[in-house]
Amino acid sequence: MVLLIRVSGGDLLDGGVHVDDDADLDTRWCCEVGAAVYPFHHGLKSPISRLSISWSRGNSLRVSVFAAPSSVESVEDDAGGTVVEVKLGGGDGEISDAHWRRIAYGSVSPFALLQSRKNAISSLSKMSMNSSPYDADWWDYIMEYSKDINALLGSQKPASVPVIDDPKSVIVKGEEPTNLKAAWELLEMFYAEKPSHLCLPERLVDWLADFDSLFSGTHPTVHSKLVDFQKELVNLQVVEDNPKYWEVMSSALAVGWLDIVVKMLRLHGSYQLDQLSNRETENGLVEAVAVLISKMPRMRLDQEAGKLGECFKAKPDFVKAREKWRAQINKLDSSAFWFQCAHLQTREGLRSMLQIMLGNANSLCSATCHWIELYISHLLYIRPLTVGLESMYSLAQKSIQLKPMASAHRLMGLIIGILGENTEVVLAECLKGFGPWMVVHAIELLTAGSDHAEMLLLEERPNLGGINIEELHRLVYAQVLSSHPLTWQIAPIYLISCMKHGMVLLQILLSKQPVQHNQLLLKSIEICRLYELHSITANIMKIAGVHHWKHGRKGSGVFWLQQARDEYRLNRIAQQLFDSVGKTISDESFKQWEGLIQLLGSDSKTAGGLEFLHKYRDFKKSLQHVFDGKTTDAARRAVESLISLMKNPSTPQRFYLPLLYDSLKLLNWKDRPLLNVSQTNLLLTKLQDLSLARLRPDFIESELPPQALNSVRLALATNLGRAILEE
């Protein structure tokens, strides 16, 4: 039997919990409403009578299944119930939980470094009253931060470059790109790389080249066309006869993947040695187009090795070169050689490629698959000098009109938000598509250079309880981290950066950590030490102390209570300890106590009422010497410790009689009385106190022979007489 839990939309467990024998029916129902199904096996044989559901750690549900009490008692091995943990939500499909944790760990240091630099800058600008807190260093810091985070999300470089270049392998397979990295790179190029705005179009071209494959799942893409053609290519004899060859090349050219296009052009049949002689003109045209493509002027700062195109850093140079290049294309387009080219597909294919390079809007539209590709092609061939987000945004709108989105993609939403300069949309897309980690770390970039975004995100909002949006998201992320047993310890880094509620939540987080195991306990204490939360430290130690004490680990309990300087509890547990002392601190079990007494140390401040144990041990030791050696000196020392014990207010009254009974030998010392008159009087007074105390109902009798009191009285009286005589 399969148990189904229905979880629908916003309201958890809205659909209730159904125990159903017919799993298929329920699955169908759930699919219709769009709810998730989490089947699990509870393994109970008897029918289920009751279910209880509660939250477990993280986003797991704890489902307790109770079986109906079976009337037949023969089934002994059948459990009465079982508890199953059901993990909700698979999270992000492309990034596993462990990978998310790795990202979370890795982003701690860059985030903390940036925060400390921010604080340093703001305190510096306060001191010098400098109006602009953002200087050149600031952009370096932001860029360093962004690069550090970017490196965490995976590298784009192919794992290994093949030694022998396969002419027929058109696309190089690198590490699988992720949406998360694609999104971060978008944010980085728009918010962190402020100075290179002129090169933004080219940066977008590179971005699409890296991440076009991400759209393949939901949209037709140039990348998927290339991948499909790659498979066919191996079996093709004459590539130029295949219309797909030309189509794919035009598409790749439209989105600016020049090296792929040139590589494909060189596969053209006219390059083969046996055909070169009779297809000379045709080959000349192919080569001319290939050369034109590889000479395409591009407005960018640097060129990766192996990439085609000529780079220009300054606008006038670029404009001049581009005019010249377009003139060359026009010249080729109107040349007479086309009429001598016998191969129809080659002629048509090459000329349509020329149209793309000349920026024919219709050619671009038909060569590209989705609006981002169209947008990129416009940036490349029609408006390479587009500057400013406003004009980039209107161009994007135009592209969307030409190629409407069939289905939404999280990266597309993000791009529109960025280009539309709409911080709220960008944040919402980050949260919706990539979760709280992304939002918290992206806000650093969003606020880096934009005053508007800074105002929006750092403004205190009464409807959020007086905190700003930045803090809100940090708190949410910290909450997510806290819910996992491995990541809770990095939550403090984020909580501490929250001005309003961070500290309180940190204190709650630390107070809620389990104390059973030393490693975890010491971790909490360490975090308290870092943030100087001394009262929390003391509380944690007290909890740990009581926990250990309750579980019979008296030494550990005393240690932690001592560390917490909790005299109240130490005194309380001292009373409990004394109960067992009278019975067990005999000579043979002394070694057990020895360690505890040493732990207590001689410092009465931290020992609380347990100071008595220390003195008691000393007394027992000296008494031991007396019994061993019988020297008068040893006996004198024993008497001294007896007197100091009896004088000490921390000595419990119920120990008076056992102490005196133990020292009968001293009281009846043969050679001469060891106690003087005043000492004896003191002991007699104490004995008097004791008889008064015995009248109280809460008095605990010590386990001594019934004649003990009388023999002590007698000994004291005898001693008093002897002492008076001696004086």
Add this chain to the structure above:
Amino acid sequence: MAFAAPQNPSRVHRIPQSKYIDAVRWLSPVSALDRFAAVAYYDTDTNSPSIEIICVDPNPQASSPILTPQSSWTPPSRISSLKTAHSTHQPILAAATFSGSIHILVSDLINGGTVESEATVSELGFHSGPVSAVDLREGGTECVSVGEDGRVNLVSFVGDSSKLSYRRIFDANGLVGYTAVKWASPSEFATGGYGFGLQWWDQRRPGGPVSQFKGNWCQGKTSGIVHSIDIHPSRKHTCLAGGSSGTVFAWDLRAQQQPIVLSGAGTGEAPISLLSESEVWEVQYDCYTRSSNIGDISSTRILPIMICSEDGILAVIEQGEEPLELLAEPCAINSFDIDQQNPSDVICSLEWESIAILTRS
């Protein structure tokens, strides 16, 4: 605080694991080419612990070594302490668990690095609560286990019985808890516990510790717990301990109650270099670092030691010298092990679910 910079930078590789690592140990190699390590993992998602034998392939072509899991064994609960014996023909592992059991594992490195449980003690009353530390005697016939319950047990495994026999050496009935243990000789071992207390035990003189190093020697202000003990085979009279507040100290049995503080809290007067302020999780004598003044082989001088700490420090400490910092991680280093055959190599387990392999040059 100035640290002596390493003269020769060491190579460090951090290898993400996607599971928490409780302990990591090198296994003595069977051939010059293959390196093996034993790792105690804990998967928090499935709540399942495991001990895995991994093959460490230095892999000169790629940027970092490749760890290939060879075999795995599932203990009944999370591992609290993992030790290996080196002088046996097959590596023997002793693993202690949070549920109070001890498992003796034998790994066959020649035939594919399999690991299997040789014997187990898990009966009720062996330890109440977790076993906090275990140590295997060299030669691998006996191990001693201690817990915060105050029990000190001796487990011997001569013969082929799958059920081990154990002998209770002492039971402090919880009045004293022990958190670390280390063999000194075939009959002696040292334990450590709360208040920086150390105890010396001799099986020939039963009934309790033969010698105690008084706890709370730093006047209660910075008192703490001993997490790890090491004893050098050539200096059995000195017991090295590391614990809370970055404290590393040695107890010379011949100078009964005076600790030799190497790092951390200290007694206050001497300006002792403070390497770390948090827990020192493990200490080991470092046979790679040659003492700078080789002529000074006085037996009172403490040999170079390596420590790892909660605040992410892996360092070598020499008495009277500036500590040498080998690693400074943003997260805790939970355990480390120096390769006995190849002492330049150190393997560490990092709190953020990764293993670091450090090669000193």
